[in-house]
Amino acid sequence: MYRDLVEAAQRGDQDAFVDLVRLQGDRLYAVAHRILRDADRAEDALQDALVIAWRDLPTLRDLDRFEAWMHRVLTHVCIGHATRERGRIAQLRVLPIEGPAAPDELLSVVDRDELDRAFRRLRPEERAILVLHHFVGYRLSDIADLLGLPAGTIRSRLHHAHRAMRAALDAEARTAVGGSSA
């Protein structure tokens, strides 16, 4: 889609690369934010990923694959950031949200809070797989290619992530039922 810009950037044209950043930055930032669940960390990861992409761009052979290649770079950087942060975040206690839950046809605020907690407990790779599949829309075979893992591994990790997220919602539902009957 942006082949001319990619080609120019690959040849060292910094302006072309900055144009690519402007064109794709929003989507990339959104992906980073979904994986890391934190605006500052998402921004740091995106900046790092873009600089790495600039550095390594001459090694990209198939210019039409730039977008997927960029997602690969970003995902690996996000996984690295999430891995480094995971221990610290795991020790944080997420405070309950006060006040009434806003109406939502699919998810209440409490549901979102539970999903967020469950998501943060996932391994960084599992988070990335969920985001790449449900948010970006990649097929499992594409994700396997992006992460350099066998498709079967991706499938089992996605399954595990689904179960964890489902369990979080079920636990919340049980708590809510129990609470209302008390």
Place this chain on the structure above:
Amino acid sequence: MNERSDIDRLLGHWLDDGPSTMPDHVVHVVTFRIARQRQRSASRLDWRRYTWIPTFKLVATMVAVAVVAVIGYNLVPRGSNAIIGGQPTASPSTPSPTATPSVEVIGECVDPVSKCRGALAAGTYGSREFGAALTYAVPSGWVNNIDRFRAFGLGSDEGYIGLMTGPFVVGWADSDCPGYAPAGAGSTATEVVASLSRDPRLLIAPAQVLSIGDRTAEVLDIQIAPSWTGTCISSEGLPAVNVLSTTGDRSGPGFGLAGTERTRAIFLDVGETVVAINIGISDANADFESFVAEAMTIIESMRFGP
């Protein structure tokens, strides 16, 4: 609805809800960082030999934009996001269909809209597009990476020599470095030197005189004054000065400094215009003085057309 499609739908809904706009300053920071990050060489290319004219990154943007306008290509300025006195526009701009004119790009010439020669064997060469009709002699290891009407560049592994033609403006203003008031720098080399010497943001040694062929040039060694603390967004907290530009905004060539960067700037009258030459290192490990000494032998070999 089965359990799988239910969780698919919930997760999709949950993930869709969140920020989807990259903060504006990411572009500035990335622009600053990639100007200092060399690209890896691929087997089919060797990018290590490349460098751009600018020190403080913005010039690369400017060169890419300005010359195109000067030569008359109908190009939407890429990376240009501010005008003097105006509000910065954050919306991305893309090249028009005419943004990639058919020009000769040879060897390792890095500038896609240019007639630069790329890697140079030791010898004497002439510019192809540069308005001041330049000839110059280089040893091996140098690259001609820009050759446009108002900008010309030579680079080595360690640094660069950038040339641009006047008229000039002291500084430039844009969304990256807001709040400055660009001012005309005069129409002769002596006037430009005087304008820069009055800039309180800069620490400049008294001008030296240099002969380049039968022309007399004035030489300034420039760095940021210790008292200057102003920053630009992309300078990541370092003091920054947008030293000289051709248009007062990002739409033309120019150069700037950040942190402890130094540059040697040389000015000479050529016909009705002024040629500005600036020397800087692009490799943080390079020795500035040694590189300047090497660059000066090339500059002293330069001759300009009538």
